[in-house]
Amino acid sequence: MxxxxxxxxxxxxxxxxxxxxxxxxxxxxxxxxxxxxxxxSPSQMLLPKGRAPRVVVCGGGWGGLTTAKYLRQLAPSAEVILLERNPVFFSCPISNKWLVDMVDTSFITHDYLRVSERHGYRFIQSEVLEVDRAAQRVVTSLGSLDYDYLVLAPGIRYNYEAWFGNDRTVADATRARFPAAYVSNAEHFALKKALHGFKGGDWVMTLPPPPQRCPPSPYERACMVAWYFKHNNIKGKVTILDHKDGVRPIGPGFRAAFNELYKDYITYVPNAHVQEIDPFKKTIKTDAGDMKFDHAVLMAPHQAGDLAWKAGAIGLNSQGKPTGWAEVDPLMLHLKDDPRVYVIGDAVGFVSPQFAFYPKSAHVANKHGHIVAGYIAERVAGRTPKTALPDNLCYMMVNGDPREAISVQFDYKVNDKGVIEQTQIDINQRSADLVKENFRWAGLKFDDMFS
Known part of the structure; x- marks a missing residue:
């Protein structure tokens, strides 16, 4: 018919x-x-659950992207879904060079959707609203997803509560006028606009207390801002208000840069614990003294990203108060009370009595992505995963003409008592070769996540 x-x-x-x-x-x-x-809408089911084991990865930074890509390779029978609220990947590493036009925007940005199609995982741009671990379900702004395994890669959040309590008005004013630009979003563009429009005066940077995201990078940013002032004959001065009692890591290398390259541009102030900030009057009170500023990069204390809190992943200290960081098994990286939920990257909490926390860096997040992808693939295959550890490598540019950098490396091993030990290697002598290594490192990492 x-x-x-x-x-x-x-x-x-x-x-x-x-x-x-x-x-x-x-x-x-x-x-x-x-x-x-x-x-x-959050009330609908976003994707029906099939027979294949489903891994939902929340967060499309260095760790989440790596996890999604390598899970598809190592566990091809699994369904992998990456959730990320931003439409485009923006790299915090290399962004300090971007602020002063040493690289262009195309080098540090990538499209999520094309990459997901290339590697066979599903990318969904959405906001994660809730994680119901009892039901093994993630609720997003577009609908809900059930999971067999969950990987949380939430990065950090700014703990403005430590400065302003529950005063959202002051916190929002601080974020809008003097952004920290330590989370991938429009803050980086606002900071770059402020720097390129700066006519001179006092430029202040508050450094958060440890643990923090990428401890040496605020010093690199200070050097790049000072170099920009020097290179463009701007009569500006950078004041670094550091919670710590001294510059670290790579202390000698940064101090040499401050003294030899930017003696007239950088003032370093240790033990400058923030007591009060007024973004309207442009004033800061610290344990080391008070000052006014013309512009500032105001970095509040860091904590694990919002999603770790929504998932109930935050640990408690001996007084029963939140530590601010996810409580994971140090070797396996899953939550201590939920082996189906992994946390990677900056949000990871205490892992060793020797050094406490892994460096909260993109390199570590990328390594965690590889490790957890391997762990989950083994479990999907019905095998017990073998322990793996990350390493860490950070390059910090301190001079723009000639271009020179310093670096720090961390290696890890498990001792005979089952404790993770850290070895740190600082390269304090600035050199052009380290700049070349830095860009080669970035290129290799971008290829690892996107190509």
């Missing part, structure tokens, strides 16, 4: 109407137009 064109179109129209009527709430019932399917 054959259908002519008129019969086919009439039947198709009827079928389409039936499908739409079945999946949309009639306007007469709600008094509002039905939402198109792809707008989504």
């Amino acid at each position: 054959s259908l002519d064109r008129r019969t086919f179109l009439t039947a198709a129209a009827g079928a389409t109407g039936a499908v739409l009527a079945g999946c949309a709430t009639p306007a007469a019932t709600t008094g509002k137009p039905a939402l198109p399917f792809f707008i989504g």
Whole structure:
């Protein structure tokens, strides 16, 4: 039996109407137009759960991207879904060079959707609203997802509560006017605009107390800002207000840069614990003294990203108060109370009595991504994973003309008592070769995540 064109179109129209009527709430019932399917809502199921083991990765930074890519390679039978609220990847590493136009935006940005299609995992741009670990479900702004394994890669959040309590007005003013630019979002562009429009005066940087994201990078940023002032004949001065009692890591290398390259541009102040900040009057009170500023990079204390808190992953100290960081098994990186939930990157809490925390760096997050992808792949295959440890490598540019950098390396091993030990190697002598190594490192890491 054959259908002519008129019969086919009439039947198709009827079928389409039936499908739409079945999946949309009639306007007469709600008094509002039905939402198109792809707008989504938290109350709907985003994707039905099939028979394949599903791994949901929350967070598309250096750790989350690496996990998603290598899980598809190591566990091809698994369904891998990456959730990320930003439409485009923006790299915090190398961004200090970007601030002073040593690299362009295209070098540190990448498109999520094309990369996910290339590697066979599913990318969904959405905000994670809730993690129900009892039900093994993630609730997003577009709908809910059930999981077999969950990987949390939330990065950090700014603990403005430590400065302002519950005063959202002051916190928002601080974020808008003097952004820290330590989380990948529009803050980096706001900071760059502020730097390039700066006409001179006092530029202040508050450094958060440890543990913090990439401890040497604020010193690199100070050097790059000072170099920019020097290179463009701007009469500006950078004051570094450091919670620590001295510059570290790579202390001798940074101090040499401050004294030899930027003696007239950088003032370093240790033990400058922040007592009070007024973003409206542009004033700061610290244990080391008070000052006014013309512009500032105000870095509040760091904690694990919001998602770690929503997932109930934050540990408690001996007084029963939140540590601010995810409580993981130091060797396996899953939550101590939930072996199906892994935490990687900056959000990871205490791992060793020798050094306490892994450096909260992109390099470590990338290594964690490889490690956890391997762990989950082994479990999917019904095998027990073997312990693996990361390493860490950071390059910090301290001079723009000639271009020179310093670096620090961390290596890890498990001793005979089962404790992770750290070995640190500082290269304090600035050199052009380290700049070349830095860009080679970045290129290799970008290839590892995206190519």
